[in-house]
Amino acid sequence: MAKSFVGPFIVTFAIALFVLLMQILWLYLDDIAGKGLSFFLIMELLAYKCVGLVPLALPLALLISSVMVLGNLAEHYELSSFKSAGVSLLRVMRMLIIFGAISAGVSYLCSDYIIPAANLQFGARMYDIQQKKPTLNMEPGVFNEDFNQFTIRLGDRGDDGRRIEDVLIYDHTKANVGELSQITASNGEMYTSDNGDFFIMRLYDGHQYIEQRPSGREGRSAPFMRTSFDTYTKVFDLSEFQLEVHATSLFSTNRSMLSTWQLREGVDSIATDIAVRKQGLSNHLLAYLPQLPRDTITYRVQQNDPLAFAGADTSLVVEVETTEADSMELLEAAYRPLHAAPRPEERGYTSDSVRHRFLRERQAELETRRAARFAEARRHPLVVGASPWHGVRSLLDSLPKSDHSRIYNRARSSIRSVTAQAQSTLRLLPGIEESRVKHVYDMHMKYSMAVVCIIFVFIGAPMGAIVRKGGFGYPILVSIIFFVIFIILTIFCRKLAESFVVSGVFAGWLPCLILFPISLWITYSAMNDAKLVDTDRAKNALRRARDSKQVAALRRRIAKS
Known part of the structure; x- marks a missing residue:
C-alpha cells in the first residue's frame, strides 16, 4: 500500500501545486510583466508562493491519490480478495491514514512556521516590484513618459539602437512656476553610462524654446526665448528604474504573515483596543454628567503615567467612601497640583512589595479629589435650584433670564459633543471587530486545514472502493467535486464570520464539521460494499x-x- 500510494501522491501533489500556482500567478501578471525582472527573481517569487500553497495542495493530493489507489485495487478485484480473507477496509486503509496524519502535521508546521516567513518575503518583494517602473522603452513615433516630468518622442531610431533622429523633448520640471521648455534636434545618439546608472542623450543641430508665464503688476509677458545649439547633452537618472529593496518589517503585521501565537497576541491586542475605545466613550460622559462612576480600569500602561511603576498592578481599583467634610479642606485637596504629590521614593517606598500600598494611597487621594469636586458641584446654583425637581423649565426659572440663552447653547453643544463621540466610536468599532474576527478565523484555519487532510483520506479511499475505477479518470472527477465543496464552504464561512453571523472559531471549523459526517457515511457505505x-x-x-x-x-x- 505504501509503495502504491507514494507514486500517485507525489505526482498529484506536483500537479495540484502547479495548477494552484498558475491560478495565483494570473493575479500578479500585470505587476510582473514589463519590469525587466531576472529569471532568478521570478523563480524566487514562485518558490515563496509555492510554500504558501502547500496546505491547500496536500488535501487535494491526498484525496486524488487515495481514490486512485483504492479504485485500482477494487477494479482488479484485489480489494474483494482482501475482504474475502477477512481483512477489513479500515485495515487496508491503515497506511493511508498514517500518510494523512503525517500530512496533517506537515500542513500545520508549514502553516505556522514556514508560510509566515515565505509570505513576508513574497509581500516585500512584490511591493518592491510594484514600485519599480517598467523597463525603459524608446520606440519611434511614440511619446514616452517613463521619466518623471519629461516627455520624449523619437522620429526614427537606428538599427544599432544608438542613433536617433527627429528628437522632441518636453521639459515640465518648472511647470509649477509657469515655465515650459521644449527641445528639438534633427539627430543625435542615446546610450547608458558604463555602470548603467544614467541614460544619456547627446543631441546635434537643434533648438530649445522656453516660454514663461506672464508676471508683474500689469501682467506683462516675459520674453519668449529661443536658443540654438550644435551639441546638447541631456542626462537622465535611472535610479527610479532600479529595483529597490524595502525592509520586510514594513509588512510583518499582515495576518497572512503571522504564526498562531502572533495571531493570538493580535486578537488580545484588538480586544484591548475595543475595550479602550468603549472606556473612552464612557469616561467622555463624565465631563457632562459627573455623577456617573468613572471606569478606572487600566488596559495599557502608558510610559508617562504617574501611577505606572515596574511591577505595580495598575489595573487595581480602590473604592473609597467619602462624606461631605469641611468644604475648604476638600477644595484644597481637589485643586492641589498633581505633581506636588511626593514620589514613592520620597515616602520611603523603595521595595516592590510596598509599591502596591503607595498605589492604593495615591488612588484614594485621586478619589478624594473627585469627591471634592462632586461636593462642590452639588452646591452649584443649578443643582440647588432643582430641588424639588419640577422639570427643566423650573430649573431655568430659578436663574436669571439673561442666562437662559447661554445655558441652552451649552446644552446643545454638550449634546452634539456626546453624539459625535458616540457616532465616531460606532463607526470605528465594526472595522476593529472585523479585524479581530479575521485574526481568529485565520488562526483556526491553520488547524482546520491540517485536520481536513485526515478527513479527505476517509472520503477518498472509500470513494475509490465504491467507484472501482483507477487511473486519472473517475478519481479526479470525484476528488474535484469534494474539493470544490470544501473550497466553497471555506469561502462561505469566511463571509459569514466577516458579517458577524457566526464566530470566527465556528467559521474556521465549520467545513470540517460538515465533511466529517460525510466521510463517516461514505466509509460505512464502502465497508458494506455499497x-x-x-x-x-x-x-x-x-x-x-x-x-x-x-x-x-x-x-x-x-x-x-
Missing part, C-alpha cells in the same frame, strides 16, 4: 409498480365477469 449508483432498488420499485398495475387490471376484469 455501489456508486444503486439501480437495484429502482428496478425493484418499477417491478412492484408494474405488478401492482397488472393485479389491479386483473381484478377489474374479474369484477366485470
